[in-house]
Amino acid sequence: MNLYEFEAKRIFADFGIATPPGVRITRPEELRKIHFGFPFTLKCQVMSGGRGKAGGIQFAKDLNEGEALAKKLLSMTINGSRTESLLVEPKVSIARELYLSVTLDRARGCPIFIAAAEGGIEIESSNAIVTVPIPYPYQPYVARDLARQLGLSGTLFNKVADMASRLYRLFETLDLDLAEINPLVVTSGEDLLALDGKITVNDDAMARQPLFRGWQASHMVDLPERERKSKMLGLNLVELDGNIGIICNGAGLTMATMDMVKNFGGQPGNFLDAGGGSDQEKTLQAIEIVNENPSVKVILLNILGGITACDEVAGALVEFMKRNPKRTLVVRLRGNNQDIAEKMLADSGLKLFPDLEDAVKEAVSKAKVAV
């Protein structure tokens, strides 16, 4: 789950990372109550990146200009992401900018610091970055190593090392995938300030983080409706442009089935992994949600039952066909309790394919004649 900038900054402040004094507004009139004077910065609160380039950050020199800008910014959609609110902050005098983040490095299998002696950069494409793996349990010397590699000295060395340690504590305590300060500003008074921040909370850890309880629904605003609904049901749905709806058990097999559909000349309409061990109810929910997609002409269900029982799937199919007798289904069923499933479906007229390639070819040819 990605957080908005204003949320990330509140969390930074709780961990002793200084941020500019800011006020979040949802109506232009609220600017009148702001106490820190002019000029100030208005920043769109959106989930997408590329906000600055898209004009989502503006400066106002007085209230009139501020209100006009606020009205415009509040209605902005940036890269498909609607502006949730505005964060208003006093303009900061910048002596220097840095980049600082903590994330998990999947190749090394441990957290790492990523930093750069310049800020506001596209970190993926910068070649001036410094990375330091973080051993467990954490000790602050790792942050001092980082500060040294950034070429810092004196007071700034200590201040940056201290902030990096705080950022790591936050990252570990709240189970984050990413804690990023970009830019980390050195003010003309040699103080550090997190001018912009990004936090990604790990989805699997959210249930043990009381701070984020109930946040999920309000942070999935950019997901298409059916994908959001699936997520709430515990199903993994990703919608695509084609007309063959795909449901499998297991992520790898679902991707492989999509690839085969494409290789045999069809167009996958979605990825839906119903997960291992899904029962009749969950399988039925999965088929129904794919069926709701108006572009889908044919539903291809591919179940290789290891921990998933084929009879549970057959039960879901019987119920689905009762509700939707006209829908074209192509079903591959093999594995655990396959014989029971075959008996349950014997009278349905549904042909069962034991072989995946045959099922995919059938789905592709049916999709071509479907209107």
Place this chain on the structure above:
Amino acid sequence: MILVNKNTKVIVQGATGKMGAAHTKRMLSYGTQVVAGVTPGKGGEKVPGTDVPVFDTVREAAEKTGATCSVIFVPPYLVLDAGCEAIDAGMSLLVVITEGMPPQDTAKLTSMAKSRGVRMIGPNCPGIITPGQTLLGILPGMIFKPGPVGMVSRSGTLTYEIALALSDADHGQSTCVGIGGDPVKGMEYPEVLTAFNNDPDTEVIVLIGEIGGNAEEEAAAFVKENIKKPVVAYIAGQTAPPGKRMGHAGAIISGGKGTAQSKMKALQEAGIEVALTPREVAEKVSKLRSQPVHR
């Protein structure tokens, strides 16, 4: 065969839960020597539906049974604790089946395992099978046959699909290792590939990968330098859109990196045969077994 055989003595942590109990029974019926279950507070009981004794701690279970491996089925937030307990009790191999373990917990557990010289498979994995001998995890035993193909994979059901294609074509398997679909995990490709390279029972290696990260690219470079046996690869997710998590926590194309195309190219450049369908994996294995290629 690698890592496990018919003599391997196995503990199941979380054996009295629904998943744990069901799979303990399946493992026993496959022939796995499951010698103990561990559930705190249930010491003295039996794993439901079996004669396998349950202990309160891994240490006690290990002392009483001489087990060396633990298969972990406990809920996601308890895996770190359970894994550390198993390492401290002297287990040499952990197989973590649980899905949804927070990755920072995984990083802590793998760091402890490494420092103690303990091997760990998973989390979020189907486990490991040496066909005809033993099965640790949730793989459907009936799909696998003994034979000379070593398999290593990030996926569960896709591994079964490819094993089925191999078994149907009469290419049995020496051992099949599901390393799991999480971004941070225990054993990675190079460690498993090395074990297969040194295993006299393995003639051909099948590597199954998917989008996300660069483990397959690294595996390709590793094979080129270190692996003498022929390798056939399959990569899932050629049609996956960027920026979307495809089920597995680790299966995501981010910043244009981790695409199936990049992985397939790296594998081909390392002299590895890349198949486009599960059936083609079996066809390529047939070809390699009839006319071995030496690297």
